């Protein structure tokens with residue numbers, strides 16, 4: 001039996017397409033610019049066919065939001081996105097028709113959450129929550145080996161936030177909610193307020209405190225809802241020097257020792273490196289090929 005797995009990391013600016021296997025070996029990969037669905041998706045399929053085409057499963061970790069209701073006629077489609085041309089685009093269907101094997105699709109964030117739980121910073125725990133803070137904010141959680149879903153994937157980046165007392169005069173940049181978590185703490189909101197990314201602001205700039213404060217409030221919300229054994233904080237903004245320690249300190253101070261998880265140790269950096277996106281797709285595909 002062929003054990004090759006087709007991997008698709010479908011992003012808003014590029015698709016990374018690869019071939020891997022259950023031992024986490026990535027045999028080949030390519031990059032395809034994200035233009036229009038009718039161009040980008042067939043280009044990904046053509047490349048996968050050129051690698052042999054006989055796959056045990058396809059794993060797709062995609063930007064969203066996605067329809068993940070298996071009974072829906074639009075399962076595996078992107079739903080409402082601000083990205084031009086991609087609202088209602090069918091992502092999973094063309095791969096399912098091209099390759100006679102199971103197709104797993106979920107958000108890129110959920111893929112990363114599952115991969116971090118299986119192989120990364122959440123390994124060995126029964127519950128791991130992954131939050132990415134970059135151009136957007138998104139979160140996924142694995143509990144008892146399974147990703148948490150309701151009628152669709154969680155939208156943890158869009159929780160409402162209390163306002164930091166010094167963060168005045170900024171409406172927030174989320175096109176749907178204004179000053180939700182993403183609207184206040186994602187990279188574009190930082191540039192909109194202070195004219196630079198967090199890592200480019202001086203170490204004593206108040207932006208460091210404000211962003212850490214918002215992330216610490218978010219962490220407490222997720223602790224209150226789920227009490228995850230581990231909270232993995234990833235994404236470009238989290239690479240700012242000192243930010244993780246600031247979030248830990250504020251979350252600990254504000255949490256008052258109430259929660260079972262001690263955020264001085266449960267809050268961690270991601271454990272997976274530059275292949276995290278493809279490993280997310282692989283984690284999703286292995287779940288589809290070997291459902292538990």
Ligand code: ZN
Nearest residue numbers: 158174177180
């Ligand atoms: Zn929002």
